[in-house]
Amino acid sequence: MKTHRALVWMVPLGCAAWLGACGAEQPAPQCTVGRGDHAVRYTLKTGTGACALKTAEIVGAQVFREPGSGIPPSLVLKPKPLADNEGKDANPSHSVTSLGNFTTEYPTDDGVCVVPELSEARQTVSSESGTTEWSYRWSGLRIQGQAAIPGTQWTAELTYSEGxxxxxxxxxxxxxxxxxxxxxxxxxxxxxxxRDPRVCKQPRPGLSMDPAFPITCDESTNLCVLEGQPPVLIP
Structure with a gap:
């Protein structure tokens, strides 16, 4: 009886020790993105005039998926300038959000989730001073999917039109x-x-910036933006 009891306890302990020593592999995180507002830093590639003045802005993001379907999820982006005027566009065919599909359900071997193309977000607003039209066309999104950066750093190309x-x-x-x-x-x-750049790293109730992210304070918008190219962490 004593021998039996010893075996009963030793088997679970042996399995735990084996798992700890061998480092049981964790399942890869599904492709996702931080749900809520993202701070987006812009670097101008081509263009002049009023549309070429962006430095940073807030863009809302959310992922939609069918649980258990194995189908890659969809991504929705909503820039704050369009969100601020939502409902003011008389054209029902215009949308303030862009929608695109991930190419895979899980990150690729290099830990990236890709959304090749999103639909156009467009808004036309009339006022006493005239009519203004904005357009956002996102492409080539590469969202970091590693466990340390699950959907919290990304790059893309934006084609932006204003008039x-x-x-x-x-x-x-x-x-x-x-x-x-x-x-x-x-x-x-x-x-x-x-303005105080130290605020970017201060813990706060609710959402806080990951202290491992290299962050700088954008002078024109006072947004805490990522410094460097993803994936990037402070050594």
Whole structure:
């Protein structure tokens, strides 16, 4: 009886020790993206004029999938400039979101999830000063799918139009979108925002920036944006 009991306990312990020593492989994470607002840094490639002035902005992102289907998920992007005017476009055929499909359900061997092309996001808004039209066309999205960077760093090419002006950008996104500002009390007793790059790395309730990400504060938008090309982590 004693021998039997010893075997009963030794087998589980032996399996645990074996798994720990051999390092049981974890299943690869599915292709995904941080759900919510991303801070996107832009580098101009071609174009001049009003459409060529972007440096950074917030872009909302979300993934949709059919659980257990084995079908690659879909990605939706919504730029904040369009979201701010949602519902003001009288053309029902226009959409403030772009939709595209991942090529695979899981990351490729190099740990990347690819969305080759997304539908156009377009908005036309009329005001007393005239009519303004914006267009976003995303392509070549490469979203990092490694366990350390699951959908929180990505690159893409953006073709952006504003009226008759068109420019192309390299886009680098990071999740979540955080403003590098802190509030102080002004001389009039009212709160004022003060630019402070340290805010990017400060822990906060809810969503915080990964401290392993190299982050810089974009001077024109006060957005905490990724420094360098994904995948990038502080050594």
């Amino acid at each position: 008759d002006c068109t420019a192309t950008y390299e886009a680098v996104g990071v999740f979540p979108a955080i403003l590098c500002v802190r509030q102080e009390t002004g001389a009039d007793g009212k709160p004022v925002n003060v």
